[in-house]
Amino acid sequence: MHLFVGLDVSSFDIKVCFLNGQGEQLQTFTVNNDLPGATKLRDEILNTARDKSIGKLRIGLESTSVYSFHPSMFLHHDESLRALGGQVFVMNPRQIANFKKSYNDLDKTDEIDAFIIADYLRFGRLPMSIVKEEQYVALQQLTRARYHLVRQITQEKQRFLQYLSYKCNTFTEEVDSSVFGKAMMDLFLESYSLDELSNMPLDDLADFLRTKGKNRFPDPTYVANSIQKAVRSSYRLDKVVEDSIDTILATSITLIRTFEIQKKELKKAIERLMKGLPQTLQTIPGIGPVFAAGIIAEIGPIERFEDETKIAKYAGLYWRKHQSGRFTADDTSLSRNGNQYLRYYLVEAANSVRRQIPEYGQYYAKKYQEVPKHQHKRALVLTARKFVRLVDALLRKNQIYTPKGAIIQEA
Template sequence: MKLFVGIDVSSQDMKACVMNLDGETLSSQTVENNLTGASYLRNQIVDIAQKNLIQEIQIGMEATSVYSWHPSMFFHEDESLKKFKTKVFTINPKLIKKFKESYTDLDKTDHIDAWIIADRLRFGRLRLSAVMQEQYIALQRLTRMRYHLVHNLTREKQYFLQHLFYKCSSFTAEVESSVFGNAMMELLLEKYSLDEISSMDIQELAHYLQEKGKNRFTDAECIAKSIQKAARSSYRLSKCVEDSIDLLLATSIESIRSITKQIKELDKAIRKLLDGIPNTLQSIPGIGPVYCAGILAEIGQIERFDNQASLAKYAGLTWSKHQSGKFQAEETNMIRSGNHYLRYYLVEAANSVQRLEPEFRAYYLKKYHEVPKHQHKRALVLTARKLVRLVDALLRNDQIYTPRRKVDK
């Protein structure tokens, strides 16, 4: 006998519905979303299970950001629930929404949602128990925060480039050096006007760049000349507007430096935590600690997935099929669902791997030249799909990557 518990989780409370194998509701109640409420609900579930001679319990809840994390971990780790072979599922809300559409006479209430979740569990075919081991969860918090910071850094750099165009409209066209280097940012922080930069002594400006750039410029004088050329050919701003732009540039520079420092600290923590998780992914050329950690953190135990196809679907690297009778659509769209964090790290890793691994490079180029539009994006996503098969094989078999041997003809 099985027992199905659907829980609708919010920041304040949890609505729970306990259902038996026949679809009969045995209990329906609301508890607070805290340790006290979860403990009370646990006791109620155990009591019902004992009275009904239950052998297995399935507990499900929607993946509602952070609100479902604590309850799912609590029920997953509880010793009294383990005696009933309890499985805990955090379910994609889209799956519950689609399932609910089959019921035409239901209202939208939290208790109904809990009932729907319990009934979805009873329906079955939820092969993935989404609760991962603690080390993967700890790693996931770090890698997702890094993902968040990287996107913030990209957005901040875009703002910076917009403000730089106001300040010096010809800078990116004339200066063949990264504007995000320390020397360039220090120069902009000095808040020189374009006329002041144009009238500077070349040797003095070159020495300033070399000092702030820690002697990394191969030809600092050439860079100094290009900066002066950009300053002379750029539009001029009024004093009022220029002061505002200088302030915005300084603010962006401080934000960029702060975020960059935070990412470096996260990378150190990720490497340290990754050392305690045995894996073979870093044996693939192009996959370092960060990409490896991002992939592992979202996958967790590879046993959670039936095969590489289910892993690809979880990552959203699957294309929908359109077929009717003898008709088979040639163009299909990639599914919009899936774990976007895992998809991000797989695609980024694929881009790195295809630069260093001949087999993946050849595959990428083949897909790149198959179409006239969106070549890089399409080829990269398909290469990421190919990488999924390799990741699944290495993790599932605990193997080290070995390139295919080329046979001389």
């Protein structure tokens, strides 16, 4: 007997549908989305399977963030279901929605959705199973939190630059130094008016930069001179407007610094967890514990994927083909599907690796020169796609990184 269990999960309950191998509906019911409810669901599955020879037991549910996490992990790690050969699959809601379109005259109800999920399992076109080991789940939470924190930092820095252009519209053009360095941030926190900066003795401004920057400026006098040049060429604001902009800049600086502190804390937690997780990605030049963690957390056990092409597709590192008759489009967009977290860490890692390994640097340069637009983005994504092959080889063979020739010979 084959048993397919479709689950439609919400924050408060789980709609359940059992199908056999012929697509016949065995039963439907609802349980609470909590531990007692999941336990009842497990018991119903066992009761249905009792005294029967189970050839295949598949349990499926859509990926609905935190709502699907607990039931999927509970069912996956349950020993009694494992003894029956049970497999748990978490599916992209878009896949289920597209599959549902093949059915006519179906209403949008949770019971119907549970049936659709069970039938999708029956047809066998399955996505990846959920991550198996708990350490991967723990690592995934940390690396995803870091991903969102990095995005917040980027957004806040963009907001800061926008308001800085109100205060001093030529600052980023004239000043040849990072706006987000410690000395510059401290300078903006002082809330000097443009006139005060313009009239400040050059040596005093240079000393301020030297002290706050802990002597990291190679030529603080040059930077101080460029700041005053920018200040003198910028528009002046009314005093009340300038005061409001200074307040916003100070608030933005505080947020950026707070985010950076939290980013460091996440990095420490990731590094601690990575010490107990055997892997070889950190042997690649340019790959530290954070990039390695981001990749491993999303891939999980490499055995989940048949080969590197499946990893690339899972990450969304592929271009859709557009063909009609004899025409094939040369300029197509990168797929918007796939795991955004894995794609982010692969691309960031590839950007670091290309600076350390000549083979990847040369490949990036070649792809950069091939097109007149989107050069960096396209070259970097293609380099990341090439990098996937290396990741797959190291994880699948559990070997350390060696120069190109050694890996080719072993393959």
